[in-house]
Amino acid sequence: MVRTVPPSMPVPVAPADPACVAEQVERARDVLAGGGVVALTGAGLSTDSGIPDYRGPGSPRRTPMTYQDFTRSDAARRRYWARSHVGWHRMAAAAPNDGHRALAALGAAGVVDAVITQNVDGLHGQAGSARVVELHGALARVVCLDCRALSPRRRLHERLAVANPGWAERTDVPEADVAPDGDVVIDDTADFTVVPCETCGGVLKPDVVFFGENVPPPRVAECYEMVDGARALLVAGTSCTVFSGRRFVKRAASLGLPVVVVNRGPTRAAEHATVHVDAGCSDTLARLVGHLGAAA
Structure with missing residues (x-):
């Protein structure tokens, strides 16, 4: 469904x-x-x-990226991974x-x-x-949409850090702007570099079910x-x-x-x-x- x-x-x-x-x-x-x-x-x-949650009392209205947006647009994938890269350390640190x-x-x-x-x-x-x-699904895994290979999210985080030196450090995002999936609100992501699958060079996606998927x-x-x-x-x-x-x-x-x-x-x-x-x-x-x- x-x-x-x-x-x-x-x-x-x-x-x-x-x-x-x-x-x-x-x-x-x-x-x-x-x-x-x-x-x-x-x-x-x-x-x-x-x-944070999506719909609890006091939660701000959020519009998560849909599967259709993610798969059809390089710019949408760049925006997703840039925002998620910044927010990932907060998700990874949750206990x-x-x-x-x-x-x-x-x-x-x-x-x-x-x-x-x-x-x-x-x-x-x-x-x-x-x-x-x-x-x-689970944010701790990444799946390739082409070859379906699974890999740890921590490995992708390391690769994105190498491809975008200093990105996370220079992006100051208030806690209120962090979404339940670790995404954060960043407007300008045009200079963020997205890395491909290490196995086949295909498109990587978090191994989670997006809205519309x-x-x-x-x-x-x-x-x-x-x-x-x-x-x-x-x-x-x-x-x-x-x-x-x-x-x-x-x-x-x-x-x-x-x-x-x-x-x-x-x-x-x-x-x-x-x-x-x-x-x-x-x-x-x-x-x-x-x-x-x-x-x-």
Whole structure:
């Protein structure tokens, strides 16, 4: 299914009542206590690691580059790699937060069997979650669009630094201008040099699913299989605005599975939620570990 660029969601969101949140967490605990849980996560889970999200409360409107723009234009690829080269060190330096660690702990306790993540930051694996499907790929890998060879992003970063000496150092970008995929706002990229694939000389692209690009069907099928075999679905840190993730919530609902949503602010998963905890992921998931980890 093609990812599309949706309209931004409303920004003003009133904080949830603490007593109400406590009750929601208790209800979530009761739903998840039986184990057999598959987690679906989004950008809201990584905000406490310093990675901004696209649609959370207070997030500025962002327009990510589409697959069509990237593939049809040398100038677009130059703009993408120039911006991404500057922002990469911030993404590479990000570390798992309490939310990632909590999901890993719930996995170790036998509560969460697997994680489907829409994030491309690799933090679930770093935190220790055993079975993770990266629905939209991983920024730590680069793929050649011609020969399909995969290579580490750190290697490309080194090559771009050699081809563009001093570029990152002379480009001062405020933290507010960093996007969830590590892209940053730089207007003038005309003198940036893009390097080709070392294997065939072809066009390099981050191994992530761009907006307007299809998620690989085998990956989607694997995620459906995981949901089909689950007892419950835990949705954490996603507004489910993009269908590529929301389809698994709809699948769970169609199967009659309970759905626990942990997300601050509005989410399109709410209509299918058995429980909606209107609070941040790190604190809420850590509280669930306290409730469920000892009982498992």
